[in-house]
Each structure stands twice: as C-alpha cells, then as structure tokens.
Amino acid sequence: TRKSFVISYDGTVKAGIKDLTKAEVIPSEGNVVIKLPEMEITDITIDNDSFKIMDESNNIFNSISIGDLNDAQKELKKKMKERAVEKGVLDIAKNMSGKHARNTFKPETYNARVEQQYYWGMLIRMITSVVMYGDRTDTREFMWGEIHKSTIVKKEFWTKQLNFMESKLGNIQDDSEIASYRRQISESCKAFADGGDGIYKLSVPTGSGKTLSTLRYAYTLAAKLGKRKVIFVVPLLSVIEQNAKVIKDYTKNVEAIGEYHSGLIQDKDKKEEISDAQITSDYWNEPIIITTMYQILMNMFTDKTTYVTRFSALADSVLVFDEAQNLPMRDIHLFNMVVNFLQKFCRTTIVLCSATQPCLENVIYPIDFEKMPDMVSLNAHQIEAFKRVAVHNLVTPCGMKNYEIVNFTFDRLEKKKSVLLICNTKQQAHDLYESLKAQKDDEIQLFHLSTAMCAQNRQDVLQETCECLDSKRKMICVATQLVEAGIDFSFEVVIRSLAGMDSIVQAFGRCNRSCEYGKMGEGYIIRMQEENLTMLGDIKESQISTASLLEAFQIAPKDFDHDLLGEKAIRYYYMKLFNEYMNGSGGKGSFDHRVLKDGGEEDTLLNLLSVNNDKGTAHAKAKTLVWAVLPREASF
Numbered sequence: 001t002r003k004s005f006v007i008s009y010d011g012t013v014k015a016g017i018k019d020l021t022k023a024e025v026i027p028s029e030g031n032v033v034i035k036l037p038e039m040e041i042t043d044i045t046i047d048n049d050s051f052k053i054m055d056e057s058n059n060i061f062n063s064i065s066i067g068d069l070n071d072a073q074k075e076l077k078k079k080m081k082e083r084a085v086e087k088g089v090l091d092i093a094k095n096m097s098g099k100h101a102r103n104t105f106k107p108e109t110y111n112a113r114v115e116q117q118y119y120w121g122m123l124i125r126m127i128t129s130v131v132m133y134g135d136r137t138d139t140r141e142f143m144w145g146e147i148h149k150s151t152i153v154k155k156e157f158w159t160k161q162l163n164f165m166e167s168k169l170g171n172i173q174d175d176s177e178i179a180s181y182r183r184q185i186s187e188s189c190k191a192f193a194d195g196g197d198g199i200y201k202l203s204v205p206t207g208s209g210k211t212l213s214t215l216r217y218a219y220t221l222a223a224k225l226g227k228r229k230v231i232f233v234v235p236l237l238s239v240i241e242q243n244a245k246v247i248k249d250y251t252k253n254v255e256a257i258g259e260y261h262s263g264l265i266q267d268k269d270k271k272e273e274i275s276d277a278q279i280t281s282d283y284w285n286e287p288i289i290i291t292t293m294y295q296i297l298m299n300m301f302t303d304k305t306t307y308v309t310r311f312s313a314l315a316d317s318v319l320v321f322d323e324a325q326n327l328p329m330r331d332i333h334l335f336n337m338v339v340n341f342l343q344k345f346c347r348t349t350i351v352l353c354s355a356t357q358p359c360l361e362n363v364i365y366p367i368d369f370e371k372m373p374d375m376v377s378l379n380a381h382q383i384e385a386f387k388r389v390a391v392h393n394l395v396t397p398c399g400m401k402n403y404e405i406v407n408f409t410f411d412r413l414e415k416k417k418s419v420l421l422i423c424n425t426k427q428q429a430h431d432l433y434e435s436l437k438a439q440k441d442d443e444i445q446l447f448h449l450s451t452a453m454c455a456q457n458r459q460d461v462l463q464e465t466c467e468c469l470d471s472k473r474k475m476i477c478v479a480t481q482l483v484e485a486g487i488d489f490s491f492e493v494v495i496r497s498l499a500g501m502d503s504i505v506q507a508f509g510r511c512n513r514s515c516e517y518g519k520m521g522e523g524y525i526i527r528m529q530e531e532n533l534t535m536l537g538d539i540k541e542s543q544i545s546t547a548s549l550l551e552a553f554q555i556a557p558k559d560f561d562h563d564l565l566g567e568k569a570i571r572y573y574y575m576k577l578f579n580e581y582m583n584g585s586g587g588k589g590s591f592d593h594r595v596l597k598d599g600g601e602e603d604t605l606l607n608l609l610s611v612n613n614d615k616g617t618a619h620a621k622a623k624t625l626v627w628a629v630l631p632r633e634a635s636f
Contacts, residue, residue: 011076013084014043015093018559023575024362036097039090043555044077110364111611115337118610122341129312132305133283153287157253158223161288164252165219169212178514181382182209188376189213193220198370199343202353203567204378205386206509210322210353211246217375218318221349229317231289233296235326237261237455239485243322244290251288258286260295284313293326300338301609315346323485324352324360325502329538329581332358332591333365333606340368351375355509356502359574363591365606383566388512389523391564393550395498399527405495406435409476412493412522413444418469420491421478422507424499424539426452428531433478445475451482458482465489483510490514493522497531500542501549501573505565525550545577 017023017037024035141147174180185208192200202210218230232247234240240261248254298307299314319342321327327335342348352360352367360367378386394400400408405421412419423429433448440446447465449458466489468475477483477491481499484506490513496504504525512521525546533540549572553564560569582590592604 011080012043012045013041013080013089015039015041015084015089017097018042018556036094039093039097041081041084041089044080114606114610115365117612118337118606119341119345121609122338123345125308125311126315126346129308129310132309133312136283136309152228153256155223155226157256157287158219158227160252162216162219162223165216165250168250169216176514177385178207181385182213184382185209185376185378186213186216189217190220192375193217193224195370195372196221197225197343197347197349199339199350199367199373200352200370200375201357201373202351202375203357204355204376205383206355206506207388207513208355208386211243212250213376214320214322214351214353215247215250217351218320221318227316227318227349229284229287229289229313231284231291231296231314231317231319233291233293233319233321235293235323236482236485237292239482239487240290240292241459242488247288247290256286257288257290258284260284260289260291284310289313293321297331297335301334301605314342314348316348318349318351320351320353322353323506324354325356325358326485327358327360329578330590330593332360332363334593334609336360336363336365336367343368354502356505356570358502359571359578362575363578365591387563387565388515388519388521389494389508389565390520391508392522392524393554393564394524394526395547395550396527399498399529401529402431402435405432405526405528406439408524408526409436409495410439412495412524413474413476416492416522417472417474418491419476419493419495420483420507420510421476421495422483423478423480423497423528424531424533424536426450426480428497428528429478429480431530436476436478440476443474445473447475447477449477449479449483451480462487462489481507483507488513490516491521492517493524495524495526497528498525498543498546499539500577501546501565501570503542504546505570508565541580542577545573545580548576549573 016039018040022037024033169183169186172179172183174183185204189202202214204210204213215230215232218232221227222230232243234243240259244257244259248257251257298304299310302308339350343350361369409419409421421432423432429448429450430452433446437446445468447461447468449461449465451458453461465475465477469489469491481503483489484503487510489510491511494507494511496507508521508523511523512518533543549564549569552572553560553569557564560566560572563569590604592606594602594604595608597603
C-alpha cells in the first residue's frame with residue numbers, strides 16, 4: 001500500500017517588506033533616518049507548467065490523487081522557504097531595500113537651515129501683513145472721516161454660536177445605525193476641544209458628517225480659548241455652496257460669515273459701500289470665513305497686497321481644511337512648514353479632514369502633528385457600519401472601450417435604478433454622455449455634470465438629479481470628479497475610471513450613502529481605454545499607484561484587513577504614490593515645487609522662499625513664480 005513519486009519543478013521565492021506602511025521616515029539634524037520593517041518572505045510560487053512527476057511507485061489500491069499533489073506542493077513550498085533563508089535571501093532583500101530607500105530620498109535631504117530661514121520668511125510676511133492692515137485702516141479713516149469699527153469677537157460670541165448649534169443638533173433624530181454613529185463622531189469632536197491648540201486629523205469615512213463635526217469642534221474650541229476667527233477651507237468651487245449652506249444653517253449670527261472665492265460678485269454701486277467692502281475683503285474682518293484652498297495658498301505665498309494683508313487673519317484662529325487630500329503634491333513641503341509656523345508661533349489650531357488622509361508626516365519636511373493627533377478613533381462596529389459598498393476591481397491592462405462602457409452601464413441598470421459614472425476628463429464624460437444618450441430608452445433619465453458647465457447650470461442639473469433619485473426613477477448620471485467632494489447624493493451603483501485611491505474612495509462615498517439601498521451598494525473600478533490623460537501627469541502617476549495597490553490586494557487581501565477602502569490600503573497607496581512622484585519619470589518630481597527660472601535654470605520655490613541661494617535676486621523671481629504656478633482649476 002506504499003506509494004512514492006519524484007517531482008521536478010521550477011519555483012520562485014520573493015523576499016522584502018511585506019507591509020510598507022510600517023516604514024518610518026524621521027528627519028534628524030542634517031539627515032533623514034529611514035526605519036524599515038523586518039524583511040520577510042513575501043511570496044512563494046511554483047510554475048505549474050514545469051511541475052513534472054519523474055518517477056512513481058504505487059498500486060491500483062492506493063493511486064496518487066490530486067490531494068497528494070497538493071500536499072506535495074505545500075511541502076515543497078516549505079522546503080523552498082527554508083532553503084532560501086539558509087542561502088541568505090533575507091539579507092539580500094535587506095541590502096536591496098536599503099539601497100532603494102536611499103535612492104528614494106536622494107533628490108532631497110533634510111536641511112535644518114532651510115526650515116529655519118523659511119520660518120523667518122513667514123515671520124516677515126506676518127509682520128508685513130499687520131503693518132499693511134494698519135496702514136490701510138488709518139488711510140480709510142482719514143479719507144472718510146470715520147472710525148473703522150473693530151470686528152474682534154469675544155468668547156461670548158462663540159458661546160452663542162455653539163449654544164445655537166447644540167439646540168439644532170438636539171432636534172436631529174437618530175433614525176438609523178449610521179445616524180447614531182454620526183452623532184457619536186460629532187460628540188467625540190466636541191470633547192476633543194479640551195485638548196487645546198495643535199495640528200490634528202479627522203479621519204472618518206465619507207458620509208460621516210465631517211462638516212458638522214468640525215464646525216462643532218471649532219465653535220467649542222473658539223469659545224474655550226477665545227479664538228479670533230474660524231476659517232473653513234473647501235477644495236472646490238463646485239461644493240462650496242453646499243458646505244456654506246450647512247455652516248449657515250447651524251450658525252446663529254449668519255451676518256458674521258464671510259465668503260471669499262471667485263464665485264461671489266460685490267455690489268459696487270456706492271462709494272461708501274466700496275470702501276467698507278474693500279477693507280473687509282482685504283483683511284477678512286468677519287469672525288467666520290468660508291474660502292477655497294486656492295485663496296488660502298495665495299494668502300500664504302503670493303506678493304499681491306490683498307493676499308499679504310489677509311495673511312495675519314490666519315493667526316490665533318481655528319483653520320479647518322476639508323478634503324485635505326486635494327493638496328497639490330508639489331506644494332507639500334511649502335504647505336507643511338507654513339502650517340507648522342502658524343501653529344508654533346501664531347497660536348493657530350489646524351484640522352485636516354479627509355476620508356483618505358495623505359501621509360504628510362512621512363516626508364522630508366513633515367507636518368508636526370500632536371502626539372495624539374486623531375480627533376476620532378472608530379471602533380470595529382463603527383468601521384463595519386460605514387462599509388456600504390462592495391468594491392469590484394475590473395481593471396485590465398487594455399481597459400474598456402467606450403462602447404463596452406456604455407453596454408456595461410446599461411447592464412447594471414437592468415437590475416438597479418441608478419448609476420453614477422465618473423470620468424477623469426471633461427471630454428471623456430461628454431463622449432460617454434453622448435453615446436448613452438443615443439442608445440438609451442425613453443424611460444431612462446440621463447444627466448451630465450462637468451466643470452465645463454457654468455455654475456448656475458451645474459446647480460440646476462444637480463437639483464434635477466437629486467429629485468430624480470428621490471423619485472426612484474431609472475437614471476444615469478455621467479460626471480467628472482467634481483461630484484466626489486461634498487456632494488450629498490446617493491446612487492445604487494458607482495462606476496469609477498481608474499484614478500488615485502483618494503478619488504475612488506470619494507467616488508464610492510456617493511454610493512449607498514445612508515444604506516438606503518440595503519446593506520451594500522455596488523462600486524466598480526475600470527480603466528477607460530479612450531480617456532486621454534496625456535496632459536494630466538498627476539492622474540497618470542496616481543493610476544500607477546492605485547494599480548499597484550489593486551495587485552497587492554488581490555494577492556494578499558488579509559494584509560489590508562480585506563478592506564480595499566480601509567486605512568492600511570490608503571496608507572499603502574500614499575507610500576507608493578509619494579515614491580512614484582519622487583522617482584517616476586526620471587525623478588523629476590519634488591515636494592518643494594520645482595520651477596524654471598529665467599534662462600531655463602531649475603530651482604524650487606522652497607529654496608527661493610528660504611535660503612535664497614541666488615543672494616538677493618531670488619526673492620523677486622519667487623514672487624512672480626508663486627503667482628504663476630499656484631493651482632487654479634475650478635478652485636478659486
């Protein structure tokens with residue numbers, strides 16, 4: 001009854017870092033210390049085509065079965081691992097990982113003098129801002145013969161806003177599990193205000209009520225510490241109206257709110273009104289400010305007098321950045337250090353809100369978060385409750401052609417009522433909209449949302465879309481990524497063109513938002529073959545990093561807690577993205593914002609705004625360059 005067989009096979013043993021999210025990047029005096037996790041065997045594969053049975057001995061009563069071969073493969077993999085470790089594969093992996101880590105940070109190294117000089121520059125800007133405000137105020141008082149009324153508020157003002165908000169929140173019914181968890185998140189944010197000033201993170205899933213939770217935190221902290229202002233920074237114009245409405249609904253003194261972005265038109269019929277509006281606009285006199293990321297970056301960096309004057313408004317305030325993942329990667333170091341300056345020297349509290357927090361602490365010049373930076377820590381039950389989408393990875397190397405995407409969309413609509421199709425470009429969204437329009441039945445409602453539309457048209461279509469969703473009619477909405485941040489609507493199915501994981505998570509946040517379609521909605525990730533990204537390098541780089549995550553998740557989902565939208569997956573994505581940005585395309589990426597000066601010489605804005613190696617000529621060039629390169633797409 002004995003049996004035996006001799007096997008010939010080819011196999012591969014891979015070793016390296018299994019969980020890259022455990023790597024640490026620590027700036028030190030003149031150096032950067034990179035702590036890598038222990039090396040592990042990451043994968044063992046046997047080439048099935050090479051698997052051969054060379055010799056066997058058995059009998060008809062005890063033949064070789066498939067189970068025997070499977071057991072043999074398990075034993076072979078165990079021996080392959082032992083043999084590879086004996087031959088030093090882990091040491092080889094350690095040396096190669098060390099070289100790769102050193103190459104990763106070769107383009108930039110930490111320089112304490114750069115950080116010090118940058119802070120001096122910010123201090124000079126802050127003093128200049130205060131002097132300019134005083135000068136303009138004095139001039140106005142002299143010209144118009146009247147004393148300008150100060151708008152400095154006291155703790156009592158913030159207490160009134162907080163009490164009004166608490167009263168309105170008390171009327172909200174917890175009619176679902178998710179509603180109950182939203183209230184818990186809000187309560188945690190309020191309690192967190194006892195911690196005082198600092199730089200903090202609010203990392204909670206989409207649809208968890210970040211706007212109201214941070215507003216409650218901001219009013220509570222302002223009432224406790226007597227803050228001068230509360231400033232909300234929204235990434236896109238397309239969502240600022242919705243966020244502003246929420247803030248106004250929960251604020252007692254609505255007249256104390258000032259909005260500053262390109263979507264507003266000032267009434268300039270009277271000279272007196274021009275004067276009042278000008279001084280208010282120049283300084284942001286209102287205690288509650290709603291603005292865009294573009295406006296904030298202009299306040300921080302450009303030489304235009306209006307923006308320099310506003311810079312001092314950021315001091316001793318509560319500064320809330322909504323959807324912090326939208327910060328341009330090239331400006332990370334510039335942003336990190338100005339935020340550090342505002343907190344360390346100006347008593348400003350900063351909150352970064354996002355469902356996909358970027359790893360801003362793992363760069364050469366990191367944000368100095370507090371030791372306990374997370375405002376909310378969700379438990380397992382809360383995390384599970386916010387899992388409302390079943391994610392399907394349909395990404396292939398070639399991708400889907402437009403006619404295939406159209407057919408796929410109609411197929412989804414056979415069993416579902418609503419489909420949201422999100423593209424990376426306006427042209428792709430338009431092309432798919434036209435194709436769907438030509439083939440749809442009369443019973444299907446079709447909508448198109450894009451930044452190519454004027455604001456009012458976009459608002460009208462958005463309202464019609466929401467009404468159609470409420471009426472449960474069959475519908476398709478084709479959109480660009482403008483719907484991913486702050487738009488409060490919910491579809492049964494969301495199809496997202498391959499992009500960064502931050503965009504994908506936001507897109508799937510528009511699916512089954514409050515579990516109105518059952519336990520799980522449907523989310524699909526696809527590659528759109530005919531989508532032209534030639535001029536969109538950032539999106540192409542983010543696609544590469546997302547594709548890497550999708551592959552890693554497919555191989556070992558347990559390494560990511562079986563959650564493609566979870567914290568481990570997002571951290572893995574950002575580590576890949578930062579590495580790709582710094583080393584992809586010949587290593588031309590930089591968190592210092594690389595620029596070309598006169599004559600074609602390459603430099604960085606960080607250098608021009610800190611150590612000034614050009615000895616006097618750099619500062620003037622920096623002023624021009626900052627104005628030219630700040631991001632403006634649909635965001636100012």
